[in-house]
Amino acid sequence: MTQLLGAVAGGIGVGSIYALLALGFVIIYKSMGVISFAQPAFLLAGTVLVTYLSPEIGFFPALVVGSVAIAGVALVVERVAIRPMVGKAVFVIAIITIGIDIIVRIVSGMFVGSDQRTVRDPWGLDAWEVGGVYVEQRDLAAFAVTTVLVLALFAFFRWTPIGLAMRASALDQEAAMAQGVNVGTVFAVSWALAGALATVAGVFAAAGRTVDQNHWHIALLALPVIILGGLDSLGGAVLGGLVIGITQQVVTTYHRDWFPGLDTNIGSITPYLVMLVVLLVRPYGLFGTREVERV
Amino acid sequence: MTATRTRRLAPLGRPELYTSYRQDMALLNTRSKMLGALGVLVVAALMPLMVSDNLLLILASGLVLAIGAIGLNLVTGYAGQVSLGHAFFVGVGAYTAAAMAGDPDGRYLGLGIDFMPLWLLGAGLVAALCGAVVAPLATRLRGLYLAIVTLGLVFIGQYFFFEWDELTGGSQVGRDAAKPVLLGIEFTADYGFKGGWTEEQKLYWLFLAVLVIAALVARNIARSRVGRAFSAIRDRDVAAGVMGVNLTRYKIIAFTISSFYAGIAGALMFSASGHFTPESFNLLLSVQFIAIVLIGGVATISGTIMGAMLIALLPRIASELPAFVPFLSTSASEHPNIFDFEQIMYGVLIVAFLLFEPRGLFGIWHRVRTYWKSYPFSY
Numbered sequence: 007m008t009q010l011l012g013a014v015a016g017g018i019g020v021g022s023i024y025a026l027l028a029l030g031f032v033i034i035y036k037s038m039g040v041i042s043f044a045q046p047a048f049l050l051a052g053t054v055l056v057t058y059l060s061p062e063i064g065f066f067p068a069l070v071v072g073s074v075a076i077a078g079v080a081l082v083v084e085r086v087a088i089r090p091m092v093g094k095a096v097f098v099i100a101i102i103t104i105g106i107d108i109i110v111r112i113v114s115g116m117f118v119g120s121d122q123r124t125v126r127d128p129w130g131l132d133a134w135e136v137g138g139v140y141v142e143q144r145d146l147a148a149f150a151v152t153t154v155l156v157l158a159l160f161a162f163f164r165w166t167p168i169g170l171a172m173r174a175s176a177l178d179q180e181a182a183m184a185q186g187v188n189v190g191t192v193f194a195v196s197w198a199l200a201g202a203l204a205t206v207a208g209v210f211a212a213a214g215r216t217v218d219q220n221h222w223h224i225a226l227l228a229l230p231v232i233i234l235g236g237l238d239s240l241g242g243a244v245l246g247g248l249v250i251g252i253t254q255q256v257v258t259t260y261h262r263d264w265f266p267g268l269d270t271n272i273g274s275i276t277p278y279l280v281m282l283v284v285l286l287v288r289p290y291g292l293f294g295t296r297e298v299e300r301v
Numbered sequence: 302m303t304a305t306r307t308r309r310l311a312p313l314g315r316p317e318l319y320t321s322y323r324q325d326m327a328l329l330n331t332r333s334k335m336l337g338a339l340g341v342l343v344v345a346a347l348m349p350l351m352v353s354d355n356l357l358l359i360l361a362s363g364l365v366l367a368i369g370a371i372g373l374n375l376v377t378g379y380a381g382q383v384s385l386g387h388a389f390f391v392g393v394g395a396y397t398a399a400a401m402a403g404d405p406d407g408r409y410l411g412l413g414i415d416f417m418p419l420w421l422l423g424a425g426l427v428a429a430l431c432g433a434v435v436a437p438l439a440t441r442l443r444g445l446y447l448a449i450v451t452l453g454l455v456f457i458g459q460y461f462f463f464e465w466d467e468l469t470g471g472s473q474v475g476r477d478a479a480k481p482v483l484l485g486i487e488f489t490a491d492y493g494f495k496g497g498w499t500e501e502q503k504l505y506w507l508f509l510a511v512l513v514i515a516a517l518v519a520r521n522i523a524r525s526r527v528g529r530a531f532s533a534i535r536d537r538d539v540a541a542g543v544m545g546v547n548l549t550r551y552k553i554i555a556f557t558i559s560s561f562y563a564g565i566a567g568a569l570m571f572s573a574s575g576h577f578t579p580e581s582f583n584l585l586l587s588v589q590f591i592a593i594v595l596i597g598g599v600a601t602i603s604g605t606i607m608g609a610m611l612i613a614l615l616p617r618i619a620s621e622l623p624a625f626v627p628f629l630s631t632s633a634s635e636h637p638n639i640f641d642f643e644q645i646m647y648g649v650l651i652v653a654f655l656l657f658e659p660r661g662l663f664g665i666w667h668r669v670r671t672y673w674k675s676y677p678f679s680y
Binding site: 104 | 656
């Protein structure tokens with residue numbers, strides 16, 4: 007039982023990171039109708055930047071500065087490579103984001119170098135023991151930060167003018183434009199938000215371990231999350247993130263007992279397997295809107 | 302019905318005159334295309350006598366990439382179904398071929414079938430079978446959902462390649478690739494030192510022959526009923542369905558054919574190096590194929606071959622660069638190095654072509670051709 011609870015606690019930590027990443031994907035999808043495959047690159051770039059800033063100015067200031075900087079990078083990328091493509095087929099824009107992903111990822115990978123880099127987080131691998139269950143501090147920290155950010159985001163979408171503009175243009179782009187919403191700004195803000203969220207997620211994913219060039223893999227594990235939650239559901243992204251995170255962590259913990267024949271831990275591909283099952287049952291995810299086709 | 306004899310070619314002096322639909326749709330519908338194709342084929346066939354073995358090896362790898370990329374172009378370019386899972390099918394083909402041709406008494410799974418056409422076809426068929434199994438799932442999904450699921454397929458596939466080490470040799474270890482031997486000719490044996498053909502020359506000719514067959518078949522699929530159904534689905538699947546195109550059936554056909562090509566490419570991909578590990582079939586390989594299709598030109602066969610050659614030559618171009626760009630390093634431990642450059646170029650080429658020439662290399666060629674065809678008029 008304590009083993010299960012420990013796994014769930016770990017899963018909440020991982021799930022929070024997935025939730026942040028998934029929110030980034032969903033925000034871009036809602037504003038442009040495109041999945042941005044550039045998120046892994048922003049995650050790596052942000053994490054690497056924080057590993058450089060953290061020894062100089064401390065962990066939390068580095069996290070903030072890093073997020074803002076990557077938001078700026080995302081803004082530039084959106085303006086240079088994505089904006090000219092607006093109106094083209096969704097598939098074409100998605101492929102462009104793959105191209106951007108490669109460029110940004112390799113460039114930031116160059117800065118990883120051969121030294122061991124860490125984000126110098128204050129938690130490391132420290133854990134609290136609660137009734138026999140070891141709860142790692144970094145998982146709790148990730149969960150706390152995610153909760154704060156999610157609440158802030160929901161407030162942002164509800165009460166700020168630009169947040170309302172984003173919701174309006176997600177609902178109906180042309181109607182929003184007719185009401186004077188600057189759709190270009192909406193695109194820019196959504197990319198900036200996604201870049202910042204990817205950075206925060208990447209930094210918390212790097213807490214307690216070293217950053218290597220494959221750190222971006224975790225961002226791809228957030229894709230099953232948005233499939234599970236539905237591409238256009240913010241709440242679904244958060245819930246899906248936690249579900250996938252906990253499932254993955256539980257499977258990882260019980261791998262030995264459940265699949266004694268398999269050497270490699272099946273936890274690494276659990277999110278993809280869950281995704282396949284969900285899509286077989288519900289092709290538009292658990293909370294996604296079913297596409298209505300007008301002929 | 303009067304039996305009118307339609308001439309296969311337009312009369313001399315009037316090359317643009319078509320007297321039947323069949324003529325218009327012919328494989329080589331103009332005289333210049335006929336001569337051009339023949340010329341390219343002759344030059345390609347004579348290439349091993351002209352260039353060095355190092356360059357030849359690169360060109361040969363480009364030919365194999367072209368086979369796989371033609372497959373991806375059929376499903377993504379012609380039928381409009383974005384697949385990021387091509388690397389998985391390439392892997393299935395590579396392991397099927399290695400297992401069929403492998404030594405039965407060896408360390409890893411092997412059936413000891415030496416006859417090359419058999420294991421080549423086997424690799425294609427097993428990959429096609431995997432494609433047909435995945436396809437029903439894919440037909441339920443559209444657009445981006447499909448892209449994500451096929452991306453997941455790469456990771457799931459890699460897990461099984463790592464795990465099933467009787468077949469694959471396991472992570473970082475790998476196994477020997479199938480050795481192409483046909484009619485007593487060992488394609489991977491080097492006789493250059495005693496005046497015979499070198500390994501590179503023989504492999505190049507083998508790959509060229511397979512590519513020519515693959516390209517011809519693909520071109521014929523594209524201009525047949527099946528190909529037209531693919532284009533209809535790509536342009537508007539609802540409209541295609543209304544017109545009586547069975548969406549599920551043709552999507553499954555598209556995936557199956559595409560996977561067949563991937564399997565063939567996988568079977569040949571490692572003939573030259575002779576050894577491969579499960580790490581090869583990662584997301585980067587899939588992206589490489591996507592890049593080839595986009596750089597070459599979506600829904601063109603000739604463009605795909607051009608794109609594959611460009612991508613295959615990229616490492617060579619990158620290795621020549623430090624002479625001109627002093628800050629690029631040739632050592633993998635220093636950054637920025639030529640390997641970084643090579644990978645960045647995939648991204649740069651994808652973005653640049655989509656922004657400036659969405660029809661790819663084929664589009665550039667098309668513009669040049671039109672310019673000279675209508676010279677001195679602008680159109």
